[in-house]
Amino acid sequence: MPNCPRPAPEPSPSEITPPAVWQRRRELVQAGVAAGLIGVAAPLRAQKLPAKPGPYSTMEKATPEKLVKEYCNFYEFGTDKEDPARLAPKLLKTRPWTVQVEGEVKKPGAYDIDMLLKLAAMEDRIYRLRCVEAWSAVVPWVGYPLAELIKRVEPTGNAKFVEFVTLADPKQMPGLRASVIDWPYVEGLRMDEAMHPLTLLTFGMYGEVLPAQNGAPLRIVVPWKYGFKSGKSLVKIRFVEKQPVNSWQRSNPSEYGFYSNVNPNKDHPRWSQATERRLGEDGLFAKRRPTLMFNGYGEQVASLYAGMDLNKFY
Numbered sequence: 001m002p003n004c005p006r007p008a009p010e011p012s013p014s015e016i017t018p019p020a021v022w023q024r025r026r027e028l029v030q031a032g033v034a035a036g037l038i039g040v041a042a043p044l045r046a047q048k049l050p051a052k053p054g055p056y057s058t059m060e061k062a063t064p065e066k067l068v069k070e071y072c073n074f075y076e077f078g079t080d081k082e083d084p085a086r087l088a089p090k091l092l093k094t095r096p097w098t099v100q101v102e103g104e105v106k107k108p109g110a111y112d113i114d115m116l117l118k119l120a121a122m123e124d125r126i127y128r129l130r131c132v133e134a135w136s137a138v139v140p141w142v143g144y145p146l147a148e149l150i151k152r153v154e155p156t157g158n159a160k161f162v163e164f165v166t167l168a169d170p171k172q173m174p175g176l177r178a179s180v181i182d183w184p185y186v187e188g189l190r191m192d193e194a195m196h197p198l199t200l201l202t203f204g205m206y207g208e209v210l211p212a213q214n215g216a217p218l219r220i221v222v223p224w225k226y227g228f229k230s231g232k233s234l235v236k237i238r239f240v241e242k243q244p245v246n247s248w249q250r251s252n253p254s255e256y257g258f259y260s261n262v263n264p265n266k267d268h269p270r271w272s273q274a275t276e277r278r279l280g281e282d283g284l285f286a287k288r289r290p291t292l293m294f295n296g297y298g299e300q301v302a303s304l305y306a307g308m309d310l311n312k313f314y
């Protein structure tokens with residue numbers, strides 16, 4: 001049983017939810033089902049997202065699409081792996097959608113999703129995804145380097161870090177009722193990490209627009225870091241001078257740091273990070289795979305951390 005980033009067990013909703021809230025929840029689910037006959041039928045009608053082959057793709061076999069869509073971490077929709085696929089397609093409204101760009105930047109503003117989709121050429125990038133819970137997957141993402149957007153909004157000389165804030169709307173996200181973390185979900189990167197060509201502003205996967213449960217309509221993917229650095233359903237990008245405190249670090253600083261680079265030599269306080277289980281290979285005799293430093297992207301990113309003690313800056 002994977003157990004992180006995972007808070008202490010909670011009472012079941014029926015123990016803590018007053019009847020009025022249950023009623024509201026029922027209305028929400030009904031509304032979601034009505035609006036989201038779209039959502040229910042999404043797998044049949046998912047919109048294609050054409051892209052040219054991009055650099056850095058691994059030659060490894062992609063994890064079956066069904067697994068990546070059904071085994072998700074998106075705590076705004078619940079803490080069970082199946083919750084996001086069950087609820088997000090019915091409840092998450094992805095249009096209209098704007099991303100607020102603010103802080104130390106010359107061109108702040110609200111950037112519309114349909115404009116962002118056209119901002120740069122879409123690329124297919126097949127990346128390894130390594131979750132801190134010690135499972136991994138190989139996912140063909142569709143997007144373009146985050147650097148393309150960053151260059152256009154022109155950060156000032158004071159912008160040393162980028163903070164990502166994701167949607168926290170209690171009307172669409174039943175998981176917000178549980179105080180798993182301090183919502184909204186916040187993540188951050190150092191400016192050079194955010195500008196790195198591997199860091200992908202991601203709009204799709206498996207050749208189609210992102211399913212709701214995988215972070216529609218746009219998310220970040222940072223393949224050399226644990227999966228929790230890749231915030232889903234992004235609504236704000238803030239350029240800041242000081243290192244942001246990310247949600248998991250805030251909730252449990254002894255377990256989660258700012259950098260969160262995949263590192264088989266630095267164990268999580270509660271489990272080893274030396275090996276991983278690949279989604280889809282969990283039969284009785286399936287071997288665990290050794291976890292690679294920087295998730296196998298060391299050639300591209302190790303220089304970003306030259307001289308840093310990665311045991312201290314985890």
Ligand code: MTE
Pocket residue numbers: 005068071072073074075076129130131132166167185213214215226227228229230231232233
């Ligand atoms: N983003 C938000 N907003 N909320 C989350 O709970 N979970 C993170 C990350 N992004 C999460 C999130 C974690 S722990 C992982 S491993 C990846 O999303 C999982 O992405 P996937 O479900 O698309 O594989």
